Every structure is written in structure tokens, then in C-alpha cells.
Amino acid sequence: MKMKWVGVWCSVALFSILALSGCGGTTNDNNSQGASGKPGDKVTLRFSWWGSDDRHKATLAALDKYMELNPNIKVEAEYGGFDGYEQKLKTQLAGGTAPDLIQVDQPWLFDISQQGDVFVDLNTLKDTVDLTQFDNKFLADYSTVNNKLLGLPTGIIGMVFYYNKDLFTKYGIPEDTKWDWDNLLVYGKKVHDQSNGKDVLMNIDPNLATELVRYYVMQKTGNQFVKDDYTLGFDKTVAVEAMNYIKKYLDAGVIQPFEESTAFSNKIEQNPKWFKGEIGFTMNFTSNIPVMKKDITFATDVTASVIAKDAKRTAVDTRPAQIFAINKNSKNVKESAKLMNWLLNDKDAATILGDVRGTPASNSSLKVLTDAGKIEPSIAKGTEIALKTSGGPLNGISSNAELGKIRLDNIQKLAYKKATPEQAADELIKNMNAKLKELKSSQ
Known part of the structure; x- marks a missing residue:
């Protein structure tokens, strides 16, 4: 059963898959340093998302694990329901007060990108974020605007x-x-x-x-x-x-x-x-x-x-469940990228998060959950059906x-x-x- 799902996923992936400049200066910190510029300094990251109670609990548990593994990192969680999230985010981006790592709904990318250059192009962070775990066509179809990779998919829905x-x-x-x-x-x-x-x-x-x-x-x-x-x-x-x-x-x-x-x-x-x-x-x-x-x-x-x-x-x-994007105005871009990479690609993170954001888009995380039998059968079956009947990306x-x-x-x-x-x-x-x-x- 597990092997059948992996096989279907891989075969489908072959053909269908799977601004504002900000107020103030932009600090694209691409070194393993805090805002002070010294290695090992305490770094505080803000991370926002919406979702159900199950998603909140799993994400908070994952963040606790990440902070345990990285004692110099403190992650401030900003979470709630879907209603009002989009407008709040746009207001934060306009005012230069948006979090460092941000969960974004994929259909919003076009509108937000029309307002300005607000998200980091992840193509510039290949040394920190493992892009090879994601299908290139899927990233091109759903996460790329004006040749810039504005985020990574949390899952496939x-x-x-x-x-x-x-x-x-x-x-x-x-x-x-x-x-x-x-x-x-x-x-x-x-x-x-x-x-x-x-x-x-x-x-x-x-x-x-x-x-x-x-x-x-x-x-x-x-x-x-x-x-x-x-x-x-x-x-x-x-x-x-x-x-x-x-x-x-x-x-x-x-x-x-x-x-x-x-x-x-x-x-x-x-x-x-x-x-x-x-x-x-x-x-x-x-x-x-x-x-x-x-x-x-x-x-x-x-x-x-x-x-x-x-x-x-x-x-x-068929599209990303959500997108994780990095605020271009963040003072800790590198550390935000490390957190993003861990949440999407790490084995421990995959085990903790499960399928609270849909079927993982990362090959490594998908394998972890598939091998452990931790993907909700209805989600797996539904994703398979949707991929087979997909109408392609909505412009x-x-x-x-x-x-x-x-x-x-x-x-x-x-x-x-x-x-x-x-x-x-x-x-x-x-x-x-x-x-x-x-x-x-x-x-």
C-alpha cells in the first residue's frame, strides 16, 4: 500500500506537480549570525501562520524542538484563524512590521508581488535551503513570480x-x-x-x-x-x-x-x-x-x-497547501531560511508536523511519513485523485x-x-x- 502511493506520487509528479520595499532598510543577513553580526548571538524570529488547533499544536511542538536543537534561536509564534489573515499580512508588509517567516496562501502571491518586492528570492539561498527536495516544475508553476522563487510549498493539496x-x-x-x-x-x-x-x-x-x-x-x-x-x-x-x-x-x-x-x-x-x-x-x-x-x-x-x-x-x-516565504525586510534572513528548511525537509520536523499542512511537497518529508504510515488515507487518496484530474495552475x-x-x-x-x-x-x-x-x- 505504501509503495503504491509512492509510485503513484512519483508518476504523477512527472507531468503535473508535484511591494513594497518595506519601511526602513533591508538587512539581508546571509551569514550565520544574529542581528548584532556576532556568531552565536541570541536571535529572535517571528513566524506567522493560520490553521486549525491541530496545526497550531503540531507547529508549536516543532518549534519547541527546533529551539531545543538551536539554543541561540527564539521563535515567536503568531498564529490564529484564516479570517482576516490576508489583510493583516498586507498591512504588516506595507508598514514594515511583518514577521520574518510567513505562511502565505499561494493565490495571494500574484497580488502581493504586484505591490512590491517583499519576499526573498530563495534562489539566492540555495546554500541554506535544499531546493532539490521539491519538483522544479511545481516550484515554477506555483511559487515563482517574475523569475523569482518567492517561497516553498508546505504541502500539496x-x-x-x-x-x-x-x-x-x-x-x-x-x-x-x-x-x-x-x-x-x-x-x-x-x-x-x-x-x-x-x-x-x-x-x-x-x-x-x-x-x-x-x-x-x-x-x-x-x-x-x-x-x-x-x-x-x-x-x-x-x-x-x-x-x-x-x-x-x-x-x-x-x-x-x-x-x-x-x-x-x-x-x-x-x-x-x-x-x-x-x-x-x-x-x-x-x-x-x-x-x-x-x-x-x-x-x-x-x-x-x-x-x-x-x-x-x-x-x-491542485496547488500548494500554503507557501512559506521570508520577509525581505527581515534582519535575520539566513536564520529564517534555516528554520524554513528544517520545517520542510527535516526528518524530526516531518514526524512532528505530519500532514497538518496536507501531503508534504518535500520528497524527504513525504518519504518519512509514507514509510511510517502517517499520512491520513483520505488525504493521500484525495491528493492522488486531484492530481490525476488536475486542470493545471490557475494564472x-x-x-x-x-x-x-x-x-x-x-x-x-x-x-x-x-x-x-x-x-x-x-x-x-x-x-x-x-x-x-x-x-x-x-x-
């Missing part, structure tokens, strides 16, 4: 359907179903009608609904949602089709009403219907499986997310936060019946084109 096996059995839904846009409607309506609305096939909150729209558009056209030249990768006809599917799902009770799901965006584990077993599946990243399965009593498994029968590309997301401009807000506002108007599919499509195109014109002119 992919978007899958994480499903309730018991609910599938209850309603006679074959577990080997290849989900497309039409059978989602058929089975979703069946679940809703037979349960009189008590059960629901899909947990799709407003944020995930915007992803469904993106999936539909990319599968239909084969294009990026937004092309590299800042033009849309779709026309009104395709946009209306996508909106119609979302409306059908909402009207037929295929997905949980937004009035109920909005409060649990990005945290399905807190959704009462989920842990009561009243939801068939959610679309989510594999790294969130440990949190989603906590405290539930029903059996679960993973399968591929929705892919049109005639899809020109799958649009399925930077499609991940722009301001464009994402336009998509979210648009899908909410549709859901709350303030716009028809045609009106929603018109407004989406109009508002996105206006924002793209603004973004392009600022380059």
Missing part, C-alpha cells in the same frame, strides 16, 4: 468531493459516480424530495459557488477565467449557462440555502447539518479533511469533483482578490433573487471588465 458514505447508501447514490453538472441536479433533487428538504446533497457556500462558476466557465471554454492579457476567458452565453446551473441547484434544493451556509463559509465542520450527517458532500481541499472528519459519526470517502462530460479542461485545483490574475469579490457579490445577488441569470451574467462581465481595465492600467 487538491480540490475534491468529500462525501458522506452513509447518506449515499441511504439514497442509493453509487459511490463510483462520475459527477457532472447534470447528475448533480438529478441526485440532488432526489435527496431533497425524499427527505422533504431535511437532507441536502451538496454543501456549497457562496464562496464555493463562485468556484463552481469558475469551474463551469473553464471547463466549457478551456481558457483561464481571466486571460493573461487581462481579458475575460468567456462570453455572456457561457456565463448565463453557469448562472443557470447555480440557480437550478438552489431552486431544487440541491445545495444548502445560502441563508444557512453563509455563516459557515470556510468552516463546514461547524455546520450543524454536516456533523448531523444531513449533507451528502462538500467541495473542499484535501488538507481540510482532518478538520472536516473531526467529531462526525458517519463514514466518509473522497471522489473527484464535478467535471463536465465534454470539458476542454477540468479546472480542478495569477484569475486569483485577484478584487475580482473574487465581484464574483462573490454577483453570485449572492443571483442566490437572493435580486438578479436573473442573464442579469447576473451581464453584471459580472461589466464589473469584471471595469476592474480589469483598472488593474491593467496600474501595471
Whole structure:
């Protein structure tokens, strides 16, 4: 079993894998010294991340081990939830108060890099960070901007359907179903009608609904949602089709009403219907499986997310779980690089951290966990499925936060019946084109 996973991982890796200048002076300390410049001086590093309690506990334990091995290093941990993290980080980078080592969500790299040169190019630290443990193509696709390697992936994640096996059995839904846009409607309506609305096939909150729209558009056209030249990768006809599917799902009770799901965006584990077993599946990243399965009593498994029968590309997301990046304004770049390298590549670190950041992207850490049988089976299976169905990397401009807000506002108007599919499509195109014109002119 272990050898099979390693083999699959390696074969998939062959084809798919796996600013601000800061206020004040930049001290790129590439010597094994503290800020005072003397070897062995006490060095304090700030390290920030977001995550679940399990991730916090594991990361804190790893940092304790690192400080035990390196008595001259003190690591100050700055951690919390995902909400608000991005804006706080951007504010810190703008004000020159950002931590030394920073966990960054990969889609943010494009926006942050447009603001200035804020992260260290890790190509300049090859003597400290072992880049050979990572797939070169994966680093080029997901961590490199303007030929600079801005960070290293903590793990590999992919978007899958994480499903309730018991609910599938209850309603006679074959577990080997290849989900497309039409059978989602058929089975979703069946679940809703037979349960009189008590059960629901899909947990799709407003944020995930915007992803469904993106999936539909990319599968239909084969294009990026937004092309590299800042033009849309779709026309009104395709946009209306996508909106119609979302409306059908909402009207037929295929997905949980937004009035109920909005409060649990990005945290399905807190959704009462989920842990009561009243939801068939959610679309989510594999790294969130440990949190989603906590405290539930029903059996679960993973399968591929929705892919049109005639899809020109799958649009399925596979990307780094997160990125570890080094603040270019850090006074201890070298020591930050050493900590990064240890967290990502060291055997002790791999054993302590496990898969709290998804399937490790580092070959050495992946081997440690695989040999020890410490990778959650659902995460391993889900990552394998996502890699096999991957739509390739999403380009930077499609991940722009301001464009994402336009998509979210648009899908909410549709859901709350303030716009028809045609009106929603018109407004989406109009508002996105206006924002793209603004973004392009600022380059």
C-alpha cells in the first residue's frame, strides 16, 4: 500500500506537480549570525501562520524542538484563524512590521508581488535551503513570480468531493459516480424530495459557488477565467449557462440555502447539518479533511469533483497547501531560511508536523511519513485523485482578490433573487471588465 502511493506520487509528479520595499532598510543577513553580526548571538524570529488547533499544536511542538536543537534561536509564534489573515499580512508588509517567516496562501502571491518586492528570492539561498527536495516544475508553476522563487510549498493539496458514505447508501447514490453538472441536479433533487428538504446533497457556500462558476466557465471554454492579457476567458452565453446551473441547484434544493451556509463559509465542520450527517458532500481541499472528519459519526470517502462530460479542461485545483516565504525586510534572513528548511525537509520536523499542512511537497518529508504510515488515507487518496484530474495552475490574475469579490457579490445577488441569470451574467462581465481595465492600467 505504501509503495503504491509512492509510485503513484512519483508518476504523477512527472507531468503535473508535484511591494513594497518595506519601511526602513533591508538587512539581508546571509551569514550565520544574529542581528548584532556576532556568531552565536541570541536571535529572535517571528513566524506567522493560520490553521486549525491541530496545526497550531503540531507547529508549536516543532518549534519547541527546533529551539531545543538551536539554543541561540527564539521563535515567536503568531498564529490564529484564516479570517482576516490576508489583510493583516498586507498591512504588516506595507508598514514594515511583518514577521520574518510567513505562511502565505499561494493565490495571494500574484497580488502581493504586484505591490512590491517583499519576499526573498530563495534562489539566492540555495546554500541554506535544499531546493532539490521539491519538483522544479511545481516550484515554477506555483511559487515563482517574475523569475523569482518567492517561497516553498508546505504541502500539496487538491480540490475534491468529500462525501458522506452513509447518506449515499441511504439514497442509493453509487459511490463510483462520475459527477457532472447534470447528475448533480438529478441526485440532488432526489435527496431533497425524499427527505422533504431535511437532507441536502451538496454543501456549497457562496464562496464555493463562485468556484463552481469558475469551474463551469473553464471547463466549457478551456481558457483561464481571466486571460493573461487581462481579458475575460468567456462570453455572456457561457456565463448565463453557469448562472443557470447555480440557480437550478438552489431552486431544487440541491445545495444548502445560502441563508444557512453563509455563516459557515470556510468552516463546514461547524455546520450543524454536516456533523448531523444531513449533507451528502462538500467541495473542499484535501488538507481540510482532518478538520472536516473531526467529531462526525458517519463514514466518509473522497471522489473527484464535478467535471463536465465534454470539458476542454477540468479546472480542478491542485496547488500548494500554503507557501512559506521570508520577509525581505527581515534582519535575520539566513536564520529564517534555516528554520524554513528544517520545517520542510527535516526528518524530526516531518514526524512532528505530519500532514497538518496536507501531503508534504518535500520528497524527504513525504518519504518519512509514507514509510511510517502517517499520512491520513483520505488525504493521500484525495491528493492522488486531484492530481490525476488536475486542470493545471490557475494564472495569477484569475486569483485577484478584487475580482473574487465581484464574483462573490454577483453570485449572492443571483442566490437572493435580486438578479436573473442573464442579469447576473451581464453584471459580472461589466464589473469584471471595469476592474480589469483598472488593474491593467496600474501595471
